[in-house]
Amino acid sequence: MAKHIYIYSPSGAVRDKAAFKRGVKRLEAMGHKVEIDPDALRSSTRFAGDDACRIEAIHRAAASGADVALISRGGYGLTRILDQLDYKAIAKSISQGTQFVGISDFTALQAALLAKTKSMTWAGPALCEGFGAQPEPDEIMEACFDEMLSGQGEGVGWRQPLGASVEPYFVENAMLWGGNLSVLCSLLGTPFFPKVKAGVLFLEDIHEHPYRIERLLAQLLHAGVLGQQKALLLGQFTGYSLGAHDRGFTMKSVVRWLQDRLHVPVLTQLPYGHVQTKVLLPVGAKVDLAVEGRDVLVAWGHVV
Structure with a gap:
């Protein structure tokens, strides 16, 4: 067409x-x-x-x-x-x-x-x-x-990594929003930062070391943004190098740190970010989220 x-x-x-x-x-x-x-x-x-x-x-x-x-x-x-x-x-x-x-x-x-x-x-x-x-x-x-x-896109489904299975979890009619973590954090405290509550927030970034990713996530956490969401979807974080000083501190460390502090699912491996294989996501649309075991589905075909 x-x-x-x-x-x-x-x-x-x-x-x-x-x-x-x-x-x-x-x-x-x-x-x-x-x-x-x-x-x-x-x-x-x-x-x-x-x-x-x-x-x-x-x-x-x-x-x-x-x-x-x-x-x-x-x-x-x-x-x-x-x-x-x-x-x-x-x-x-x-x-x-x-x-x-x-x-x-x-x-x-x-x-x-x-x-x-x-x-x-x-x-x-x-x-x-x-x-x-x-x-x-x-x-x-x-x-x-x-x-x-x-207009035929209805949603996206993916699998989390081995060992990331969670209890069944469902969210209905929640706003999907987010994007690049660094850019989004730069808007905190301005009129251009969306005041989304009970939403599904997705994030990705490039050329940011895991400790810098954690620092940005901590900013969103301490600002009260993450605690107001129904789920957090972490996409692809690429283009960084670990060093000897890290001694095992990786993106998995960041995810565990965040999961310990939030009472909603922190889901990983969303196929979106600065990578070739990525889906398209409707920012500002209402979506349904279903999680069962390692399987995640975000659906918007009924509302877009």
Whole structure:
């Protein structure tokens, strides 16, 4: 099913032009009409254009009438401009059918839209790291993207690691929210941090050592955020190296520490993050969660 996909750059400058071109060609080969924002390949220091340029790009994406507004890449830049965006215009475009999709730094815009307008967006790929991947984009990611486009996506299921079995646990009609842990924590105490209670929070990150992950989780814990949720889903935490000083302190240590302090399930291995094989997740949608043994299912087909 051919769709109109608008590519824009709200964060970091695109350095890998080859990946950008591969991503566009891949989407076109899938039958989609790809429209590229006029400033998608702009550069100003580390950013995809100065702040005003990137603000305008976001607003053009909202005004494009496209089926999907897809970021070119993440990086950093959105938190600088959250106080200057026209949230009503973006929310209107979402209500009229434009699906905003992205990952990493995009968490800032997702959180702000949820806090300001309760609009639903999608945590998923970016153009370069997703559709521009070599040698080919991941099949599961592409299948999930197609399901999102067709409205046929109903949920995601996965298995936790051996030894992680828990008692049966069910949650109904809870808001799914979250994204990149570092970005989300940077919004605490601002008007752009969603005040979600009794939700299902998912988190991922890259290039953060386990002790730094624990420190960020402790921030959310001590701020009262984690204790207000019905479940915590930990995705993929990648791109770090352990050293001799760690002496066995790993991500498993972080998970055990967190599980000892929360009275709700802390579930791991959600197939989402800075990895090729990832699902798409509807941020701001109401979902049902079912856990039995090692098996986890998050379902949203009845509400999205």
